[in-house]
Amino acid sequence: MNAKKVKSSLRTLISLKQPVFVWGAPGVGKSHVVAQVAREMGLELTDVRAVLLDPVDLRGLPSVKDGTAHWCPPSFLPTKGEGVLFLDELNAAPPLVQAACYQLILDRKIGEYTLPDGWTVVAAGNRESDRAVTHRMPSALANRFVHLDFTVDADTWLEWAERAGIDEEVLAFIRFRPKLLHAFDPKKNDKAFPSPRSWEFAAKIIASTPDPDVEFSLLKGTVGPGAATEFAGFSRMFRQLPDPDAVINQPDTAVIPEEPATLYALCEAIAKRAGEKTAENIVTYASRLPSEFGVLLVRDAVKHHRGVVETPAFSHWTTANAEVLL
Missing domain, CATH: 1.10.150 (DNA polymerase; domain 1)
Known part of the structure; x- marks a missing residue:
């Protein structure tokens, strides 16, 4: 699923406090999306790189009080509030570290530590087929997550x-x-x-x-x-494109490049200049372009300035391109 669907899924699962694992190839933006969802939901994000941990790190260190040993949890585990405990690169961690996460993920506790009620465990990692540094995830751990496959769109x-x-x-x-x-x-x-x-x-x-x-x-x-x-x-x-401002100023006579790559680039540059004063001229120029590039230019211009759809030129353009827009 693409980034939008992953974000929507994360919002649902985080609100349910359901542990979730996001899978994806290197560089697709898994960590960025998790951080963005936490920020949009107003939640704190604690990023724990499991690959840097030893199995005992999650449980913490023992201390003795009144002759009894107690475990002091590590400072990176949350103790209050609401948030996302993000175990990034979890499947890159050695099997013993993954095993140490079992209880934390399913029972929301490990040793004497309990994850606060307002927190949800989210994990992410690369796929084994990507030849990244990974260890096969034990089935007992995998069964504790809802799994989402992140694809690039x-x-x-x-x-x-x-x-x-x-x-x-x-x-x-x-x-x-x-x-x-x-x-x-x-x-x-x-x-x-x-x-x-x-x-x-x-x-x-x-x-x-x-x-x-x-x-x-x-x-x-x-x-x-x-x-x-x-x-x-x-x-x-x-970098040798016609001046986008000159094209907008003279939409009826401005040159129309023949090369598709040049048209893509010019449409990108013109669309970013969409505004109250330029909207009419941009649509006028779009009406002279091949239909697929006209649609590209108008669509992107509308993203930058919604007022484009209110111009007289837009009404004429939609009528002339009705078949393409259906």
Whole structure:
């Protein structure tokens, strides 16, 4: 399921205090989604990396009082309030550490420690097929969770990326080549490969305007040589686009690029400029584009400015493109 469905599922399961395990390939954003859901629900998030623990760490250390040994729980386990106890990379932990989590996950306690009523256990990890560092999860532990499979969806990621202010060059490229948002092959030993996480890194690199002599090397080390080569070609074209503001100012006569990649990039740049003063002209220009690009431009412009749908040009455009919009 995509990020939206995973978030919706997490909200339901967290409200029920039902332990849940999120599975997904490296770099798809599992940890980010769990943190985002906790934040949106107004819950505290305690992130515990199980792979860094020893089996005894969860139970804590003994102390003696009045001749009786008592276990002092570790400080990272919550004692009050409401929140999410996030056991990230749980299946990367050694089997003995996973076994130590049994009681905590099912019975909400371990030794003398009890998880507060307002807290829910959420775990995440990579799949065994991804050739990441994992240990097979014992069936007794697996049966304590509801399991969610996290898959990458370009449209969902693009919606998030626009809100997050990801560089428009990267957004335009992913619209043009959505399959390169996540291209991970566990059979290869690539150090770098395209993923939602690595494209976010790439966007930060581009926004920092690095030295042109090293830009490609940086991208190659971030998203891998294949994706970096395609992006570099797209980027050269993107940086030579017609001025989006000039296109908006003269929508009836502005040039219409012939190359699909150029059109994708130009639509991305124009849509971001949608506003009260530009909406009419943007739709006018969209009406001159091939139908699929006109739909792309208007749809993205509406995301940035809802007033686009109230313009006279929008009414004419929807009538002319009724067959495409059905």
